[in-house]
Amino acid sequence: EKGGHRHFMAKEIAEQPTVLGDALAHYLRDDTISLPEPGLDFSEFDRIVMVACGTANYACVVAKYWFERLSGLSVEVDIASEFRYREPPIPPRTLALFVSQSGETADTLAALRYCEGKAARIVSVVNVTESSIARESDLVLPIRAGAEIGVASTKAFTCQLTVLFLLALKGAHDRGRLDGEEMDAYLSALRHMPGLMNSALARSGDIGRVAKAVAEARDVLFLGRGAMFPLAMEGALKLKEISYIHAEGYASGELKHGPIALVDKSVPVIVMAPSDHLFDKTVSNMQEVMARGGKVLLITDTKGAKLAGDGCWKTLTLPEVEPMLAPILYALPAQLLAYHAAVAKGTDVDQPRNLAKSVTVE
Numbered sequence: 452e453k454g455g456h457r458h459f460m461a462k463e464i465a466e467q468p469t470v471l472g473d474a475l476a477h478y479l480r481d482d483t484i485s486l487p488e489p490g491l492d493f494s495e496f497d498r499i500v501m502v503a504c505g506t507a508n509y510a511c512v513v514a515k516y517w518f519e520r521l522s523g524l525s526v527e528v529d530i531a532s533e534f535r536y537r538e539p540p541i542p543p544r545t546l547a548l549f550v551s552q553s554g555e556t557a558d559t560l561a562a563l564r565y566c567e568g569k570a571a572r573i574v575s576v577v578n579v580t581e582s583s584i585a586r587e588s589d590l591v592l593p594i595r596a597g598a599e600i601g602v603a604s605t606k607a608f609t610c611q612l613t614v615l616f617l618l619a620l621k622g623a624h625d626r627g628r629l630d631g632e633e634m635d636a637y638l639s640a641l642r643h644m645p646g647l648m649n650s651a652l653a654r655s656g657d658i659g660r661v662a663k664a665v666a667e668a669r670d671v672l673f674l675g676r677g678a679m680f681p682l683a684m685e686g687a688l689k690l691k692e693i694s695y696i697h698a699e700g701y702a703s704g705e706l707k708h709g710p711i712a713l714v715d716k717s718v719p720v721i722v723m724a725p726s727d728h729l730f731d732k733t734v735s736n737m738q739e740v741m742a743r744g745g746k747v748l749l750i751t752d753t754k755g756a757k758l759a760g761d762g763c764w765k766t767l768t769l770p771e772v773e774p775m776l777a778p779i780l781y782a783l784p785a786q787l788l789a790y791h792a793a794v795a796k797g798t799d800v801d802q803p804r805n806l807a808k809s810v811t812v813e
């Protein structure tokens with residue numbers, strides 16, 4: 452049942468190239484994005500509100516960067532437990548988008564019900580299609596990740612991101628902001644993702660060695676900029692939930708506004724930064740960390756490793772990827788790092804203490 456893996460989590464991490472490829476094939480017909488009935492036309496909306504919990508919420512925060520950049524729509528993202536009691540105004544031309552692996556998360560379901568009769572459309576991105584959230588949506592977009600058994604969400608996260616990226620492309624197309632050539636370029640970059648993921652998975656041994664050292668730490672910081680910022684939060688969540696190491700994710704630029712006070716030689720600082728237009732800024736944040744004796748683990752591409760120069764504690768390189776899609780690829784080393792750290796600590800990887808796979812009570 453674990454397909455030769457020691458844990459479901461390891462199996463589910465390894466499955467990502469396959470399930471992501473299947474999800475793509477499902478949504479792409481003749482090189483165009485095809486959504487299930489009754490479809491979706493983004494020219495009908497003025498804004499998007501996205502609501503979810505935990506890892507699914509981080510997928511929404513990544514997607515906010517995509518929707519804003521590609522479709523020009525303004526996007527609000529909230530965690531469901533706050534959204535539902537805040538009772539925010541929902542103008543009529545709002546698309547309300549709910550993301551949930553299980554489709555049963557109580558707070559997310561309550562947030563969806565709050566939007567009924569207010570939002571123009573209620574759309575859900577779920578893994579379990581026979582779920583309450585799916586049943587109560589106007590349109591259901593399955594992520595097609597297959598059963599996810601490990602409590603820590605892995606393949607569901609990258610499949611959520613894939614479906615959300617396709618939606619952002621559709622939004623850009625519907626609103627006349629993406630020509631055929633640009634669309635083809637993004638779709639081709641997506642089609643390359645399973646191959647890139649396989650190269651990332653091939654680094655599992657190296658990541659395992661780094662993870663052994665990370666497992667010794669009491670506190671770990673994750674840093675990222677742009678769409679890599681929510682991935683930093685996801686990396687921290689993964690590490691804390693299965694290895695019980697205290698970890699926080701921050702936007703790189705926030706470092707000097709507080710968290711840098713934590714930095715000393717016992718705190719690994721994991722910087723997730725492809726060599727994109729923000730890379731220079733991240734390098735200067737890294738230098739601030741190193742100047743205070745902090746141990747930087749840089750996860751980047753070959754170009755980034757060169758630009759970063761010397762001084763990092765450790766560097767892990769991934770293949771180059773279309774910058775917008777980097778959060779999908781960089782999710783894998785974040786997951787593997789948490790997994791190997793948990794294995795090194797001997798925790799119960801698939802059933803971490805105090806956690807449930809489906810949170811049906813608030």
Ligand code: F6R
Pocket residue numbers: 504505506507508550551552553554555556559602603604605688689692808809810
């Ligand atoms: C973290 C994790 C949780 C879930 C959250 C939402 O690894 O699994 O944070 O992401 O409980 O669950 P769903 O997606 O089922 O609504």
